[in-house]
Amino acid sequence: xxxxxxxxxxxxxxxxxxxxxxxxxxxxxxxxxxxxxxxxxxxxxxxxxxxxxxxxxxxxxxxxxxxxxxxxxxxxxxxxxxxxxxxxxxxxxxxxxxxxxxxxxxxxxxxxxxxxxxxxxxxxxxxxxxxxxxxxxxxxxxxxxxxxxxxxxxxxxxxxxxxxxxxxxxxxxxxxxxxxxxxxxxxxxxxxxxxxxxxxxxxxxxxxxxxxxxxxxxxxxxxxxxxxxxxxxxxxxxxxxxxxxxxxxxxxxxxxxxxxxxxxxxxxxxxxxxxxxxxxxxxxxxxxxxxxxxxxxxxxxxxxxxxxxxxxxxxxxxxxxxxxxxxxxxxxxxxxxxxxxxxxxxxxxxxxxxxxxxxxxxxxxxxxxxxxxxxxxxxxxxxxxxxxxxxxxxxxxxxxxxxxxxxxxxxxxxxxxxxxxxxxxxxxxxxxxxxxxxxxxxxxxxxxxxxxxxxxxxxxxxxxxxxxxxxxxxxxxxxxxxxxxxxxxxxxxxxxxxxxxxxxxxxxxxxxxxxxxxxxxxxxxxxxxxxxxxxxxxxxxxxxxxxxxxxxxxxxxxxxxxxxxxxxxxxxxxxxxxxxxxxxxxxxxxxxxxxxxxxxxxxxxxxxxxxxxxxxxxxxxxxxxxxxxxxxxxxxxxxxxxxxxxxxx
Amino acid sequence: xxxxxxxxxxxxxxxxxxxxxxxxxxxxxxxxxxxxxxxxxxxxxxxxxxxxxxxxxxxxxxxxxxxxxxxxxxxxxxxxxxxxxxxxxxxxxx
Numbered sequence: 235x236x237x238x239x240x241x242x243x244x245x246x247x248x249x250x251x252x253x254x255x256x257x258x259x260x261x262x263x264x265x266x267x268x269x270x271x272x273x274x275x276x277x278x279x280x281x282x283x284x285x286x287x288x289x290x291x292x293x294x295x296x297x298x299x300x301x302x303x304x305x306x307x308x309x310x311x312x313x314x315x316x317x318x319x320x321x322x323x324x325x326x327x328x329x330x331x332x333x334x335x336x337x338x339x340x341x342x343x344x345x346x347x348x349x350x351x352x353x354x355x356x357x358x359x360x361x362x363x364x365x366x367x368x369x370x371x372x373x374x375x376x377x378x379x380x381x382x383x384x385x386x387x388x389x390x391x392x393x394x395x396x397x398x399x400x401x402x403x404x405x406x407x408x409x410x411x412x413x414x415x416x417x418x419x420x421x422x423x424x425x426x427x428x429x430x431x432x433x434x435x436x437x438x439x440x441x442x443x444x445x446x447x448x449x450x451x452x453x454x455x456x457x458x459x460x461x462x463x464x465x466x467x468x469x470x471x472x473x474x475x476x477x478x479x480x481x482x483x484x485x486x487x488x489x490x491x492x493x494x495x496x497x498x499x500x501x502x503x504x505x506x507x508x509x510x511x512x513x514x515x516x517x518x519x520x521x522x523x524x525x526x527x528x529x530x531x532x533x534x535x536x537x538x539x540x541x542x543x544x545x546x547x548x549x550x551x552x553x554x555x556x557x558x559x560x561x562x563x564x565x566x567x568x569x570x571x572x573x574x575x576x577x578x579x580x581x582x583x584x585x586x587x588x589x590x591x592x593x594x595x596x597x598x599x600x601x602x603x604x605x606x607x608x609x610x611x612x613x614x615x616x617x618x619x620x621x622x623x624x625x626x627x628x629x630x631x632x633x634x635x636x637x638x639x640x641x642x643x644x645x646x647x648x649x650x651x652x653x654x655x656x657x658x659x660x661x662x663x664x665x666x667x668x669x670x671x672x673x674x675x676x677x678x679x680x681x682x683x684x685x686x687x688x689x690x691x692x693x694x695x696x697x698x699x700x701x702x703x704x705x706x707x708x709x710x711x712x713x714x715x716x717x718x719x720x721x722x723x724x725x726x727x728x729x730x731x732x733x734x735x736x737x738x739x740x741x742x743x744x745x746x747x748x749x750x751x752x753x754x755x756x757x758x759x760x761x762x763x764x765x766x767x768x769x770x771x772x773x774x775x776x777x778x779x780x781x782x783x784x785x786x787x788x789x790x791x792x793x794x795x796x797x798x799x800x801x802x803x804x805x806x807x808x809x810x811x812x813x814x815x816x817x818x819x820x821x822x823x824x825x826x827x828x829x830x831x832x833x834x835x836x837x838x839x840x841x842x843x844x845x846x847x848x849x850x851x852x853x854x855x856x857x858x859x860x861x862x863x864x865x866x867x868x869x870x871x872x873x874x875x876x877x878x879x880x881x882x883x
Numbered sequence: 884x885x886x887x888x889x890x891x892x893x894x895x896x897x898x899x900x901x902x903x904x905x906x907x908x909x910x911x912x913x914x915x916x917x918x919x920x921x922x923x924x925x926x927x928x929x930x931x932x933x934x935x936x937x938x939x940x941x942x943x944x945x946x947x948x949x950x951x952x953x954x955x956x957x958x959x960x961x962x963x964x965x966x967x968x969x970x971x972x973x974x975x976x977x
Contacts (some may be wrong), residue, residue, distance in 0.1 A: 588960065787893040792923060792940025795898055797960035803901075807894035831940055844896045853901050856960055 241265065242275045246282070249290075250307050255297035286310070316631055317825040322350055324360060329399050331357070335375065336396045336453070337349050337416055338460035340382040341751075349412070371395040385798055389464050391500075393454065397502075398570060400449050400879075410445070413452045422455040429489055437485075442507040454499060464494040476504050476563050505569045524601055525558035528594075532617060535593050542624030550623060561612065565603050576611045586621065590614040596738060609699060631713055632676075634661035636669045636683040637699075647684065650701045655709060680712060739854045742879040745817045750875050755824040759836065760785050763804060766820035766839040776843055777811030783839070791831040798860040800837040800868070802828055805844050817852055818842035821873060838868055858883045885918040886976055889932040891941060892959075895923030902936055902959040909969045935971065 238246065245261060258276070261270045276290075276298070283290050288310070289301045302305070322330065327350045334349050335341055343361075347354040365375055373387030373395065385392060400409055417423050426448055432440040441447050457463070482500035490496045533551055536542065546553070564570070591610050605613070607704055635651070637644035644663035651660055663674060666687050673681070673689055681687065681694040688694060695712060697705040749769045756762045767781045783806035788795070796802045806812070818841040828836035838859070843853050858864060864881045867873065890904060892899035899921040910917045912976070922930050924941050928948045935953050942955045954972050958964060 495967065776897075791893040791944075792938065794892065794938030794940060794956075797898065797901065797958055799906075803898060805894060805897040808896055810894075842897050853904065856901060860960060 238278060239275075241271075242269070242278055242282075245272065245275055246279055246310065247298050249279075249298065250311055252299065253552045255293060255299045257297040260297070267834065283310075286397075322352075326404070327352065327356075328360060328364050328367060329402075330405060331360075331369060332395060333399055333405065334412065335364075335368075335383060335385050337412070338457050338462045339416075340378065340384050342382040349408075351852065368395075389457070390464060390468070392462075393457070394568075396453055397450055400446060400453075401570070403446060406446055406449065408568060409449050413449060413456060416456060417452065422452055422459065425455060425489060426451045429486075433485070447506055447715065450502065451499070454495070458490070458492065458495060463492050464498055466492070466494060468494045468498075470497070470501075476501070476559075478504060501563070501567055502569070505564045505567060507560065510740060516817060523555075523559075525555050525562055528558050528562075528597065529555040532590070532593055532613070533620065536589075536617060536621055540621070540624075544618070544624070547620045547624040550620045554613070554620065557612065559614060561605065561609050562601075562603060565605060565609065570606065570608065576607055586618040587614040590617050629685045630657050631679045633658045633660050633680045633682055634669060634672065634678045634685045635660055635664070636666055636681055636685070637663040641830055644699070647697075647699055647701055651709075654701075654706050655713065658713060680709075682709065713799065738882045739858055740880065741819075741855065741858055742881045744852055745819050745856050745879070747875055747879060748820040749816075750821070750878055751819070752821045752875065752878075753823070755822060756826055759788070759826050759828040762820060762822065762826055762836070762839050763788070763841075766804075766818050766841050768818075770816050770818050770841060770843055773816075775812065775814055775816040779811040780806050780843070783807065783810040788829045789831070790832040792847070793834045796828060796836055798856055799865055800825060800835060801840060801856075801859050802834075802838070803840045803842050803856055805842040808845055812843050812845045814843075815845050815852065817855065818840060818843075819878065821868060821878065823871065823873075854883070885916050886934070887932040887935075888917050888919040889922045889927055889930055889935045890919060890920055891922045891927045891935055891937040891945075893924055893941070895921045898938075898959055899923070902956065902965070905959065905962070905965045906936060906969050909966050910973070913970065913973070915973050933976075936969075 244265060248261060248264060249256065258269050260271045265272070271497075280290050283300070286306075286309075288306060291299045291301050293299075302310075330350050331346050334346055343354050343357050347357045350357065368375060368385070368387075371387070371394065372391050373385055376384045376386045378384060380601045399405065414423065429451065430441070430444060430448070432502050433441075479497075479500055482503050483496050486496045486499055490499065515532045529551060532554070533542070537544075587610065594605055594610060594613070633651075635644065635648055637647065648660055648663060651658070661672075661676075661678070662669075665682075666685065669681070669687065670689070672678070673692060678692055681689055681692055683694055683696055686696060686698045693712065695705075695709055697709070746769075751765065751769070753765065756765060763785055764781055767776065767784070770776045771778065771781065787806060788802075790805070793802070795804050820839040822837050822839075825835045825837040826831050838856055840859070842855070844852065858881055859868070861881075861883055867877055867881065868875070888897040888903075890902040890906065903919045903921055907917065908920055910919075918954060920930075920932075922932075922935075924937075924944060927935060927937075928945055928950075932951060934951055935949060936947075937953055938959065939955050939957055942953050946953065954968055956964060956968060972974070
């Protein structure tokens with residue numbers, strides 16, 4: 235069998251699309267290679283077609299043409315689409331092995347070797363690692379002597395692992411091929427096809443990653459066919475709730491008889507990105523809806539920084555709400571998505587990413603959610619576009635039009651500019667001399683000139699007075715950079731002071747749970763300090779001398795360390811027997827008189843073990859505990875460690 | 884030449900740091916440039932500075948030895964007290 239190179243396949247694809255003769259020169263031009271190369275490649279292609287009894291007609295001076303029926307052509311196309319043989323890295327092989335083992339059958343080392351294009355010995359060598367990786371999913375491998383290998387684990391874990399590897403997107407084609415081969419009759423593939431078609435035709439639901447998702451559904455069906463099903467009494471980790479769940483469950487009824495499987499597949503479908511979900515979800519502002527609440531919260535915090543024209547961005551806010559719905563669903567059901575743009579998002583719109591991350595972090599606890607960076611990146615993109623659109627006027631780029639020609643020409647130029655580039659604010663046209671004065675006084679971002687006008691510090695784009703396409707493209711490129719820079723700086727200006735304030739500090743950030751003690755009462759303040767320091771002493775962070783020095787300090791220096799109401803912040807020096815920064819806290823239900831010199835009533839003892847003078851982070855504890863609401867809580871008779879850890883500024 | 888302020892507590896690493904941060908924040912808020920650093924009660928008199936910010940009890944210990952003026956605080960974390968006394972002091976050096 236003739237194997238074609240990537241380029242030869244491209245040529246063949248090109249030929250297959252032609253309805254008429256095409257010359258070698260034309261092909262060479264399209265693929266950006268020499269005529270000679272095409273000529274060589276064509277020989278190979280001709281052999282390839284020969285094998286399939288397809289005629290390649292060559293006419294001197296006219297070109298080449300494939301002469302065959304449409305369905306034969308489709309056959310060819312299928313061959314072309316077949317993935318080229320890949321050289322796989324070790325980790326890729328391991329992933330593919332895991333996928334292969336997921337098949338509801340007994341596999342052999344030889345099969346794994348064939349599937350990964352390596353020798354059986356390599357597979358055997360790598361297999362310990364695969365077993366370890368499987369262990370990460372709570373799955374083990376059963377080796378049946380003389381027969382082969384079989385996975386051993388819960389159905390849900392096996393499916394989760396399959397989905398995770400499939401959703402990376404790297405092995406989509408390999409997995410598709412594998413599943414297709416094992417669906418011998420093609421019945422399951424047809425079933426999956428039917429499901430997608432019905433969803434698309436009758437309900438207008440289109441999955442964004444249909445190919446990838448097809449693999450998942452097909453895989454589920456394969457498992458089910460071999461009786462690898464979810465048990466009828468299978469317990470979902472969390473009862474799935476989603477408004478469109480009933481729809482999918484009833485939709486799937488004709489296709490799947492197992493009730494639990496239906497429910498499971500529905501939850502997976504909901505978590506996929508799809509269009510037209512909105513019709514099913516009737517996203518009317520339902521205020522009890524979590525997604526709606528979070529969306530409003532994000533928009534409001536954005537609004538607090540910068541007034542937005544809400545009407546202008548309403549559609550985007552709806553989009554955000556809708557997105558959050560599926561994101562929350564994914565989060566709750568531990569379904570991970572991979573966002574290829576994470577790195578880019580973090581870099582390109584880092585400010586928005588940070589903003590989104592911080593805002594979400596503050597409410598995650600309340601909603602019992604934890605968004606990973608993939609999800610945050612998606613949400614950040616919505617936030618950035620809402621900000622950008624809602625804030626347009628602020629970011630208008632000021633363009634000065636400088637023209638040495640007559641008024642008539644320059645007005646044409648001006649009207650063309652505003653027609654093609656509505657997002658700019660055009661000033662002028664004015665003459666060169668006036669322009670120099672003007673830019674001294676006013677804030678101009680860019681100068682567009684018909685002459686070779688020069689300005690210091692402000693970029694000038696010289697254009698043809700009639701404004702041709704090239705000019706427009708050049709201006710657009712420059713503008714894009716400008717408006718982004720402008721948007722960023724206005725965002726920084728509004729956010730920077732706020733972000734510092736926005737950042738909440740929790741006691742749990744500074745004091746370990748095991749270092750907090752709550753006791754009813756103590757006999758003396760000295761005992762209180764000793765007790766408070768005990769966990770640190772026990773762990774070897776400080777020595778007994780450190781404790782004694784602290785007590786000495788209160789005796790000698792007085793009680794200035796009682797800095798917030800009823801709370802003493804005690805420490806000794808960096809040379810008094812301390813090995814690392816550490817903190818501890820003791821809360822007394824009955825306060826004690828503290829110190830002899832200017833004694834004060836003290837309820838809370840905070841040990842600030844400061845080993846490194848530069849480290850002043852620990853002092854935030856005082857800023858948290860000085861808050862009135864926290865002081866009140868500390869007085870509470872039923873105070874718990876959780877309440878203390880959760881205190882924030 | 885920036886004004887050098889030494890904040891002092893028993894060991895020069897905890898409470899004095901808090902006072903230093905609070906004073907710096909106030910100076911920044913009012914656009915006054917200062918150079919603040921922490922000291923401990925034992926060695927503060929030999930550190931070169933223009934003024935010492937210190938607690939009441941510790942002030943009594945060093946009052947006789949120091950050559951620079953003292954600004955005395957009851958509570959390092961009392962924002963109102965720290966602001967009032969710091970500003971009053973900044974007034975005198977204008």
